[in-house]
Amino acid sequence: MSTSIALPRFLRIGAGAVEELGSVVAQLAITRPVLVTDAFLTGRGHTSRLVEILSKEGIDAAVFDKTVPDPTTDSLAAGLETIRSHDADAVIGFGGGSPMDTAKALAVLSASGGEMGSYKAPRVYTGPALPIIAVPTTAGSGSEATQFSVITDSATDEKMLCPGQSFLPIATIIDFELTMSMPPRLTADTGVDALTHAIEAYVSRRRNGFSDGLALAAMRTIASHLRRAYRDGDDRDAREAMMLASMQAGMAFSNSSVALVHGMSRPIGGHFHVAHGLSNAMLLPAVTRFSLEAAVGRYADCARAMRIVADTSSDDVAAAALADELEQLCHDVHVPTPRSYGIAEADWNSRLDLMAEQAIASGSPGNNPRVPTAEEIVEIYDAIYSGANT
Known part of the structure; x- marks a missing residue:
């Protein structure tokens, strides 16, 4: 085909x-x-x-x-x-x-x-x-x-x-x-956004060999340069690397697809006016943990590409290490939770069912390795509100 x-x-x-x-x-x-x-x-x-x-x-x-x-x-x-x-x-x-x-x-x-x-x-x-x-x-x-x-x-x-x-x-x-003039917050949010594009393109049910190569290359580059660009906006090498990786990740998901993170992210942005990259960052660790069991080998490949583990590590160890690293990365670049961002709990809870419905209607969750029910999407939204793991 x-x-x-x-x-x-x-x-x-x-x-x-x-x-x-x-x-x-x-x-x-x-x-x-x-x-x-x-x-x-x-x-x-x-x-x-x-x-x-x-x-x-x-x-x-x-x-x-x-x-x-x-x-x-x-x-x-x-x-x-x-x-x-x-x-x-x-x-x-x-x-x-x-x-x-x-x-x-x-x-x-x-x-x-x-x-x-x-x-x-x-x-x-x-x-x-x-x-x-x-x-x-x-x-x-x-x-x-x-x-x-x-x-x-x-x-x-x-x-x-x-x-x-x-x-x-x-x-x-x-x-x-x-x-070069991007402030640290924008650097972090857009950088995690690019990483999300690469990971989702690689684990998507619509992946292909062309998108795989671009996605893995982007992951490796982002893993070694995002923290540098966040800490020092004048780091030209880090800025250049992130720009190229962002383009590669964009090409990857454009010719594969995004998945559950993006499906859940869009309603957060639409209802609470959270920037797209930031809402992706809020979701990425929890959605990855939710999805691991359905594509252990694929997530393990991501961990190896990002040099989180040795190439000889087992798939189970590598995939778990990826989820840990995504949590640590979001911690290091100070990604807020929806609560700490300032979204009132009552407002958040009142829209969970509608957000889950809109996420599913977007089609993106259907590309995820583990396709969620509406109830599972609500559970993930619940978990990320105050920072609990899923």
């Missing part, structure tokens, strides 16, 4: 690669893109820098910098108006996962119309869309290399996974120097 693989057509990777954005866009015969970003990057002068780079190639770029963390259907309206008024022929997602997800959604909606909810899984959309160029400024989401966009329904707080090759960037610029 064959495996279908989808990747960006162009990749520019390395220090200073952002300076080549104009030539990449010109090569694609794009002349009127909209640069989709956020107010923070505009305030720091980064947006004007990219507009200038594009202008030098004769490219007339408009700017939409009103993206919001964990973008919502309501937040897309102004972006669509910018694209229409500029008569745009492409979108450039510049920033973390939220600006890139916003750019992807705008690319599809501006070309095909409709409501964002009509593009959510299980539908896989491959229809018309504006070309997407991605320029990430964080090392974690992997959105620069994936065929997914995640948008929250403003009416229901449902975090919708919207898949399909129409959401895949045609070109990606990977310049680790853009991540």
Whole structure:
């Protein structure tokens, strides 16, 4: 049986690669893109820098910098108006996962119309869309290399996974120097997010040989560099390694799938406005312990790739060591529990059944080595609230 693989057509990777954005866009015969970003990057002068780079190639770029963390259907309206008024022929997602997800959604909606909810899984959309160029400024989401966009329904707080090759960037610029100013909290959350992508891609029921290689490589790199980047944001080697690993992990899960962590993470983000990477980090150790028995060998491979255990260690020992290490990593980078993050217990408990229902409806838990019931998902949510092990 064959495996279908989808990747960006162009990749520019390395220090200073952002300076080549104009030539990449010109090569694609794009002349009127909209640069989709956020107010923070505009305030720091980064947006004007990219507009200038594009202008030098004769490219007339408009700017939409009103993206919001964990973008919502309501937040897309102004972006669509910018694209229409500029008569745009492409979108450039510049920033973390939220600006890139916003750019992807705008690319599809501006070309095909409709409501964002009509593009959510299980539908896989491959229809018309504006070309997407991605320029990430964080090392974690992997959105620069994936065929997914995640948008929250403003009416229901449902975090919708919207898949399909129409959401895949045609070109990606990977310049680790853009991540050098990431604060420790963001470094940790996006780094654990990337690790989650790699682990879930490797243990997923939809895994394949192509995604396996990328996932294992990303795990090894993240294990040896995330703590370094967290402790010292000026560590260029660690920043560069994390940026490459994030892209590899993104390519891995985009061509495999995510699983239970992501299925449970999206409702946390949708209901309590917890950043995606952080909600993944809250869940990763507990979900891994829940899942171990169904894929001991696979989780053992992860531990060996991360050099947690010797290659000669038994699968049982290695898999258990992986779960221990994930708990220690989250402790070392100060991942909060939902309680310590500030979510009231009554609010948390009142939404458990709905969150479990939404997690299952996303389809991601069905890719997990151990497919949970709704009751088991509620038990995991209960366990992570105050930090208990599962």
